[in-house]
Amino acid sequence: MKFKIGIIGSGQMGTGISHVCALAGYETKIYDVIDIQLKNSIETTKNNLMRQVKKGIIKEEQIDEVLNRIKIVNTMDALSDVKIVIEAASEKEDIKIDVFKRLDKILPADSILATNTSSISITKIASTTMRPEKVIGMHFMNPVPVMKLVEIIRGLATDEATFSFVVDLAKDLGKEVSVSKDYPGFIANRILIPMINEAIFAYYEGIGTVEDIDKTMMLGANHPMGPLTLADFIGLDTVLYVLEVLYNNFRDPKFRPCPLLIKMVEAGYLGKKSGKGFYNYKK
Ligand SMILES: NC(=O)c1ccc[n+]([C@@H]2O[C@H](COP(=O)([O-])OP(=O)(O)OC[C@H]3O[C@@H](n4cnc5c(N)ncnc54)[C@H](O)[C@@H]3O)[C@@H](O)[C@H]2O)c1
Structure with a gap:
């Protein structure tokens, strides 16, 4: 039985991340502050799954299985039973810090808090929680179902167990990983x-x-x-x-x-x- 994954933000990236998590067999809960974003997200995932069927990547019967594994939740409290949250809310520092402070109170102390930020300091986000060693960057590339890479970024306090956990998760999602230190832009955006x-x-x-x-x-x-x-x-x-x-x-x-x-x-x-x-x- 695979653990549960929480996704914060159902824009372009949160939608893609929930798609690959559910496709890999994880029960996935997705939360957004805007209801219509959540509805659109499920619709987009359905269309992208159909595209994968047409390309012969997945079988038609998998569409419903995958969609059934994605649950929309309307409160952050509903994420209290997930092993890891991958945050993909808008790229604003105050939003991310607010989300992490709230998640820190809701999730069990051994759960992992990952962020898909493109540019904000992982170390800074981590320092606003009571579990900086369990905070890490998981930088997926757009479009998530297609792009092979996840850049993994360790904050200054991130521990080894958290690092190996997300490396294993990224590989289980069918991705390759690269590892970056926590400096602005990491590797991909520093150059791109x-x-x-x-x-x-x-x-x-x-x-x-x-x-x-x-x-x-x-x-x-x-x-x-x-x-x-x-x-x-x-x-x-x-x-x-x-x-x-x-x-x-x-x-x-x-x-x-x-x-x-x-x-x-x-x-x-x-x-x-x-x-x-x-x-x-x-x-
Ligand atoms: N777009 C890309 O190519 C790309 C690539 C890699 C990483 N990222 C990163 O992924 C994250 C999301 O980017 P995106 O392109 O999906 O943005 P987006 O604008 O498509 O979606 C952001 C979503 O976050 C939601 N949101 C805002 N505040 C929230 C809150 N407090 N709680 C829950 N949801 C909230 C918004 O309603 C929106 O649906 C950003 O950190 C971005 O830097 C983006």
Whole structure:
């Protein structure tokens, strides 16, 4: 019998994480502050499972089995019996700290609190709980059901048992792991987000069109997706937030966000999830 997993946040990432957990046989409880996000999350998972059936990755009869393993919960208290919570709420430090403080009170002392943060210090989040040794970063990649990697980030206080537990869990979810120290951006975003920012600068300065910038990096640098498409996919608000974290923590101007990125986020052009970013997604 596998242990239960709790997911906080049912946006793009929480949805994908609940999908892979349930597919691997874990009973999964998912919580969000917005009801409609939870309903949409189940719908998205259903569509993504159907896509996996079409690709021959899973069998049709698995769809209902997997969906039955995902339970929507309307309070955080309902997570009191899970062995591990993977938090994938919005990328805001105050939100994460508030969630971790509440989970710390609700979950048994030996349960693990993992965060999918892209950029916030694991050590800082951990220090706001009574169990810093049980707090760890599990950074899934988007789209979770497709991407093979989970970056594991140990906070300064994370213990060995917590580390091996999440490595084993990630492998059981069918993922490969890489291990990063707890510095801003970890490995993936330390390299990826400044590259995306530079692509936005190239567009802002009129060096190339959106299409030409993406085409150049896809066909010229063998990237599977252009940087501006990837920015839309990640969410421009998330890209901006990660840049601000890198800029503020390293105090290095090389991480300054492009003014166009700031303007687009102000306008609500957040990429695929809002229907508009560097490309249009409205039908
Ligand atoms: N988008 C990516 O490509 C990507 C990749 C890796 C990691 N991440 C990280 O994953 C996390 C989630 O990102 P996302 O893209 O899914 O964002 P999103 O905006 O799609 O979803 C965030 C969800 O969190 C919910 N939420 C906000 N406050 C909450 C609270 N107090 N309790 C419960 N739910 C709450 C929101 O209602 C929303 O449904 C962030 O930390 C982000 O940095 C994102």
